[in-house]
Amino acid sequence: MKSSKIAVVGGTGPQGKGLAYRFAAAGWPVVIGSRSAERAEEAALEVRRRAGDGAVVSAADNASAAADCPIILLVVPYDGHRELVSELAPIFAGKLVVSCVNPLGFDKSGAYGLDVEEGSAAEQLRDLVPGATVVAAFHHLSAVNLWEHEGPLPEDVLVCGDDRSAKDEVARLAVAITGRPGIDGGALRVARQLEPLTAVLINVNRRYKTLSGLAVNGVVHDPRAA
Numbered sequence: 001m002k003s004s005k006i007a008v009v010g011g012t013g014p015q016g017k018g019l020a021y022r023f024a025a026a027g028w029p030v031v032i033g034s035r036s037a038e039r040a041e042e043a044a045l046e047v048r049r050r051a052g053d054g055a056v057v058s059a060a061d062n063a064s065a066a067a068d069c070p071i072i073l074l075v076v077p078y079d080g081h082r083e084l085v086s087e088l089a090p091i092f093a094g095k096l097v098v099s100c101v102n103p104l105g106f107d108k109s110g111a112y113g114l115d116v117e118e119g120s121a122a123e124q125l126r127d128l129v130p131g132a133t134v135v136a137a138f139h140h141l142s143a144v145n146l147w148e149h150e151g152p153l154p155e156d157v158l159v160c161g162d163d164r165s166a167k168d169e170v171a172r173l174a175v176a177i178t179g180r181p182g183i184d185g186g187a188l189r190v191a192r193q194l195e196p197l198t199a200v201l202i203n204v205n206r207r208y209k210t211l212s213g214l215a216v217n218g219v220v221h222d223p224r225a226a
Contacts, residue, residue, distance in 0.1 A: 002221045004028070004029075004070050004071055005028075005029045005030070005068060005069040005070065005071070005207070006023050006028050006069055006071045006072075006073060006088070006173075007029055007030075007031045007065040007066050007068065007069035007071070007072045007073065008020045008030060008032050008033060008034055008073045008075055008167055009033040009062045009072055009074050009075065009076065009084075009120055009127060010021075010029070010033070010034070010062075010065055010074065010075040010076035010077075011030075011032035011034060011040065011043055011044075011065075011067060011073075011074065011075065012032065012034045012036075012039045012040060012042070012043040013075065013076075013077075013143075013148070014068050014143035015046060015072070015075050015100065015141070015143045016076075016100075016143075017032075017041075017046065017143075017147065018141070018143045018146025018172055019045050019073060019075060019100070019138060019141075019146060019148040020043070020044075020145060021045050021047045021183050022030050022045050022146055022148065022176050022177045023173070023176050024047055024048070024055040024056065025050075025051040025052065025055060025056045025176075026175075026176035027054075028176065029056040029057075029058075030047070030055075030056065030057045030058070030059075031057075031058050031059070031060055031065040031068055031069055032044045032047065032057065032058070032059045032065065033059075033060055033064070033065030033066060034051050034059075034061065034062060035061065035212075035213070037059060037061045037064075037107075039108060040061065040065070040102055041059040041215035043059065044057045044058060044059035045101040051076070052166050055119065055163060060121065060171060061156070062084070062088060063087075063088060063091055066088055066091045066092060066095070067091050069095075070096060071096050071098070071169075071173075072092065072095055072096065072097045072098065072121075073100055073138070074097055074100060075100045075114070075138075075162055077101075077104035078101055078102065078114065078121055079215045080106065081103075081121055081124065081139065082094065082124060083180055085124070085125055085128045086128055089128055089129045090200075092131075092132045092197075093129055093131030093132055094124075094131055094132070094167055094172075095132055095133070096133045096134075096135065096139070096169065097125065097129065097132045097133065097148070098134075098136070098137055098138065098170055098173075099125050099134060099135070099136050099137075099191070100136075100137065100138040100139055101121035101122070101125075101139075101195070102121070102195050102196070102198040103120070103121050103195055103196070104196070104198065104199055104202075108212045110202070110203045110206060111190070111197070111199035111202040111203055111206075112196070112199050113196020113198075114196075115118070116148075116192075117182055119189060119191070119192045120166070120188075120191035120192045120195050121137075121191070121195060122124040122134055122160075122188055122191035122195070123188060123189065123192070126188060129210075131219035133163050133166045134160075134161060134162075134188060135159060135161035135163070135166050135167055135170045135188075136159070136160045136161060136188060136190075136194055136195070137157055137158065137159040137160075137170050137171075137173075137182060138174075138176070138177075139158070139194055139195055139197070140155070140157075140158070140176065140197065140198055140201055140205050140213065140214050141153065141155070141157070141213070142201075142205075142211045142212075142213065143174070144211055145178065145211050145213070146177070147148070151179075152177065152179030152180075153177055153178050153213065153217065154176050154178075154213065155178060155213030155214050155215050156174075156180075156182065156183050156214055156215050156216045156219075157171070157174035157178060157182035157183065158180060158182065158183055158185040158214070159171050159182040159183065159184055159185060159186070159206050160184075160185040160186050160188055160189075160190040160191055160194055161176070161188050162187055164202075165167065167184055168178070168184075171180060171184065171223060180221050181221055182183040183219055198216075201213070201214070203204065206210060
């Protein structure tokens, strides 16, 4: 069992529930957070059943989940992001907060990235909670694949942030999902490109009726990092 608890704020949605399942199955204690503690418990029950014997998955409202864990995954819709982060800012302070948020819009032409005043959802989070260590990651993983694919996902997790040690820690978390460490994509400002890239994958999926992912060629992983 891994030592640090991971809170998944927004863990009742498909992406959040899929991430919670992957970490729980890999031995991390997970707390699923939601605005509704009842909905969080329903999702936690699903994850425990899917992850199997030994999985430690609990449930709480968002504030309680975040307060109980040193690592927080923020997996919420961009609509309402500013309000939620502002509300939880005192709890996020001093913690490692991983932004998995994709500011996306949809119209008849497909998915597209929204303009964010601060540059990205991750940078908005950083500005609203300057006391937190913010890293952006896990944006491009299919919720369906997270939940249904057997074994490690055949893709890479791209990670960006301004704190090298925090990025390395999040990169190691990616092993639970892909079987290999995440790839350092640069400073937090790169989230401006990372987040809307999800729209490209959604449009590819729509056109080709598939569940696409990203794999980066040419990177040699240090086996000790796993």
